[in-house]
Amino acid sequence: MNFLSITILLIIFSINIAMTFFYYWTGANLTGFHILAQIFSYLVVFYLLYRISIGFKYRILNLYDRLSNEKKSSREQRKLADSIFQDIPCAVAAITADFKIMDINRALTELTGTTMQKAVGQKCYCVFGNGEICPDCPTQKALQTGQVHRNAKLEINRHDTEIFIEQTAIPILRDDGSVKYVLEIVLDATEKTRLQKENDHMFMEMVNSFAQLIESRDVYTGEHSTGVKEIAVGIGRQMNLPLHTINTIAVSAMLHDIGKIGIPESILNKPGKLTEQEFAVIKRHPEIGYETLKKIKPLSDVADAVLYHHERYDGLGYPGLKTGTDIPLVARILCVADVFEAITSDRVYRNALSLEEALLVMYSGKNTYFDPEILTEFFNYLSIKNEEAKMLVQMIPIKYRSRLK
Numbered sequence: 001m002n003f004l005s006i007t008i009l010l011i012i013f014s015i016n017i018a019m020t021f022f023y024y025w026t027g028a029n030l031t032g033f034h035i036l037a038q039i040f041s042y043l044v045v046f047y048l049l050y051r052i053s054i055g056f057k058y059r060i061l062n063l064y065d066r067l068s069n070e071k072k073s074s075r076e077q078r079k080l081a082d083s084i085f086q087d088i089p090c091a092v093a094a095i096t097a098d099f100k101i102m103d104i105n106r107a108l109t110e111l112t113g114t115t116m117q118k119a120v121g122q123k124c125y126c127v128f129g130n131g132e133i134c135p136d137c138p139t140q141k142a143l144q145t146g147q148v149h150r151n152a153k154l155e156i157n158r159h160d161t162e163i164f165i166e167q168t169a170i171p172i173l174r175d176d177g178s179v180k181y182v183l184e185i186v187l188d189a190t191e192k193t194r195l196q197k198e199n200d201h202m203f204m205e206m207v208n209s210f211a212q213l214i215e216s217r218d219v220y221t222g223e224h225s226t227g228v229k230e231i232a233v234g235i236g237r238q239m240n241l242p243l244h245t246i247n248t249i250a251v252s253a254m255l256h257d258i259g260k261i262g263i264p265e266s267i268l269n270k271p272g273k274l275t276e277q278e279f280a281v282i283k284r285h286p287e288i289g290y291e292t293l294k295k296i297k298p299l300s301d302v303a304d305a306v307l308y309h310h311e312r313y314d315g316l317g318y319p320g321l322k323t324g325t326d327i328p329l330v331a332r333i334l335c336v337a338d339v340f341e342a343i344t345s346d347r348v349y350r351n352a353l354s355l356e357e358a359l360l361v362m363y364s365g366k367n368t369y370f371d372p373e374i375l376t377e378f379f380n381y382l383s384i385k386n387e388e389a390k391m392l393v394q395m396i397p398i399k400y401r402s403r404l405k
């Protein structure tokens, strides 16, 4: 509207100036019509000037309103952020790039016993640590990488009680991507950890009960599952596998023969030699075990290990579904531990092999029965655990070759 008004105004001004010049140069007398036209044009000009000024007035008022609203809303946002920061039920500290505390909230003062006056402006590791940057500090990692980092550790709270905390360091970035400061959120996870430990304990109790149930049906095996677990976990630790894989190995070892629950006792405990048909029934236990466990979602890895624990590296095992490194890692480890435990334990129908004989049997299965890398890790695990085994392991390749001649 203002643009149109200004345009009309300019056109009228131009016509008036042109008319004035015309009368000045030609010396013509102004007629009544021309005088009326000029008066009318000036009225239009005044009207348009009035409209323009009203438009400007509203624009200025709008601008003022917008600026004051923005100021008000930013004040409200700051108040809201302060309120969240202070009242959130987890401890929070804002830490600068040089590890100085910018701000801490009420929950952190309650957790640590420090005050805002004592903490703000000090290095965080001096207020909350022992004067040096904590090992595995998530804030340090967040400052270095600009990414969120987490950590969990034991701490001592203000009442000198040991608590388990979870720290999350969230970097707040500038426009150029550099870290302006880090928000470190600390959660007291003591109760959660206690409940988790209780759950884990109950779960392992249940697994142990299942293992006992399996072994109670099979008079030959005794405490075979516990022995397999010890060896398999030892191999896993020797291989530096992550904790969750070690846990899967432990549970899989305890439950690897769970499928034997589905095998008739007359076959399972038959004193004499099994017929071909009976052995075929026994060979179904990995699949029965798998079918039992696969319905329990958290045990899906365990179910896979159970299914493949009798597979051989050369593909001649059973159920005969996988070969080589296609066989899941946990199942390949179980295979080594299962055989070694079985041949070094007394059975009703035979005595245990000597350590030397057992190591020769294991060595002879390299690349056929067993994954060679896992077998090497198994020998390393035994060497560290047992001095006699250490000496024998060094001699086994020579003895094995001499026996072949």
Ligand SMILES: [Fe+2]
Residues within 6 Å of the ligand: 256, 257, 285, 309, 310
């Ligand atoms: Fe088995």
